[in-house]
Amino acid sequence: MATTTTSTSSLPYEKERRIAELAVQRAAILSKAVYNSKVKGTLEKSDNSPVTIADFGAQALVFASLRNNFPDDNIIGEEDSGDLRSNKELASLVFKAITEAVYSNTTGQSSSESSSSNELGVINNEAEMLDLIDKGDCTDSGKGRVWALDPIDGTKGFLRGGQYAIALGLLVDGVVTVGVLGCPNLGEEGGVLLSAVKGQGTVVRPLTSDFSTLPDPSRVTMNPITTTSDATFCEGVETGHSNHNLQAKIAAGLGITKPSVRYDSQAKYAALALGEAEIYLRLPSSMKYEEKIWDHAAGSLVVEEAGGVAFDMYGEKLDFTTGRTFKKNKGVIVMPKAIQEDVVRVVREVAIEVYGGKSSL
Numbered sequence: 001m002a003t004t005t006t007s008t009s010s011l012p013y014e015k016e017r018r019i020a021e022l023a024v025q026r027a028a029i030l031s032k033a034v035y036n037s038k039v040k041g042t043l044e045k046s047d048n049s050p051v052t053i054a055d056f057g058a059q060a061l062v063f064a065s066l067r068n069n070f071p072d073d074n075i076i077g078e079e080d081s082g083d084l085r086s087n088k089e090l091a092s093l094v095f096k097a098i099t100e101a102v103y104s105n106t107t108g109q110s111s112s113e114s115s116s117s118n119e120l121g122v123i124n125n126e127a128e129m130l131d132l133i134d135k136g137d138c139t140d141s142g143k144g145r146v147w148a149l150d151p152i153d154g155t156k157g158f159l160r161g162g163q164y165a166i167a168l169g170l171l172v173d174g175v176v177t178v179g180v181l182g183c184p185n186l187g188e189e190g191g192v193l194l195s196a197v198k199g200q201g202t203v204v205r206p207l208t209s210d211f212s213t214l215p216d217p218s219r220v221t222m223n224p225i226t227t228t229s230d231a232t233f234c235e236g237v238e239t240g241h242s243n244h245n246l247q248a249k250i251a252a253g254l255g256i257t258k259p260s261v262r263y264d265s266q267a268k269y270a271a272l273a274l275g276e277a278e279i280y281l282r283l284p285s286s287m288k289y290e291e292k293i294w295d296h297a298a299g300s301l302v303v304e305e306a307g308g309v310a311f312d313m314y315g316e317k318l319d320f321t322t323g324r325t326f327k328k329n330k331g332v333i334v335m336p337k338a339i340q341e342d343v344v345r346v347v348r349e350v351a352i353e354v355y356g357g358k359s360s361l
């Protein structure tokens with residue numbers, strides 16, 4: 001099978017996919033280095049969620065790659081530099097982590113490796129890093145080309161050595177067209193890199209510790225189950241992020257007897273694409289919470305191109321045109337196409353009973 005690095009064909013979005021894969025892989029390399037170092041630099045954000053050196057560093061690195069290759073594209077990113085500008089010590093630690101994990105590795109490397117580092121964008125100093133982090137402030141997701149990045153999704157999972165993901169999607173006029181998920185703690189040792197282009201399927205390859213290498217990809221498809229009772233369902237670890245009791249009730253209603261697989265982050269989408277589970281349930285713990293675009297862009301395409309669908313809890317498609325958060329959707333459910341009717345019917349009934357109809361949004 002030809003790798004995208006050596007392929008001479010010109011499939012649509014081939015460059016976007018390759019740069020996104022390399023950028024996510026480079027950010028994954030940084031995240032592993034931060035995890036293995038003593039200093040994680042964890043801060044609590046204003047919404048009481050954690051952010052670390054890995055979140056800021058991964059955002060800076062991925063944005064450097066996007067700006068270098070697609071300078072006219074807009075970007076939506078989870079983080080901004082506010083907490084770093086008011087904490088110079090932390091800003092220095094983020095820059096140091098990037099330099100050590102990424103650029104000091106390029107000294108003495110072959111010219112192909114350092115040219116790959118140039119292709120992925122170089123961050124020369126702290127000021128440049130802070131400015132880059134702020135490039136993800138786009139608020140309009142519905143028009144033109146907009147990248148959506150979650151530099152570390154599942155920061156809580158990352159901190160406890162559980163699942164986390166680096167998730168990068170490209171929206172074209174509000175439709176997810178390219179999706180890349182790096183999951184350093186999923187599957188084989190070193191983790192996996194999944195990618196999808198709309199209409200071209202989903203592939204997986206190992207994450208490597210070499211910035212310039214993308215190993216040969218293999219095609220992935222969801223398990224072709226045709227009855228819901230054969231399913232294993234997947235849900236988050238954090239009880240505050242979804243309603244576990246209700247999810248258990250829905251699973252029982254679908255005839256599911258196996259215990260759920262609990263993973264942090266968009267690794268749940270990856271787990272479905274890789275056949276570790278078949279249904280992902282994310283029913284809101286609060287109707288006030290608006291799900292973030294970057295928490296679902298890459299994962300939803302990775303699953304859809306592997307034979308699945310991602311809907312809200314009312315059985316409607318996720319609408320990525322509404323800015324940084326979903327305004328027209330509550331809850332997320334993901335399943336293989338073959339069982340979507342049954343899953344949607346059961347979830348919809350429960351959703352209307354417990355949360356009220358869609359008109360209450």
Ligand SMILES: Nc1ncnc2c1ncn2[C@@H]1O[C@H](COP(=O)(O)O)[C@@H](OP(=O)(O)O)[C@H]1O
Nearest residue numbers: 152153154155156236238240241264265289292
């Ligand atoms: N009350 C809430 N309901 C649903 N999701 C929430 C939430 N509070 C935070 N989150 C989101 O849940 C994501 C993690 O998902 P999961 O619980 O599936 O691991 C977080 O991503 P980050 O870790 O990138 O901040 C955050 O965006």
Ligand SMILES: [Mg+2]
Nearest residue numbers: 049050078155
């Ligand atoms: Mg976060």
Ligand SMILES: [Mg+2]
Nearest residue numbers: 150153154295
């Ligand atoms: Mg997230």
Ligand SMILES: [Mg+2]
Nearest residue numbers: 078150152153
């Ligand atoms: Mg995040």
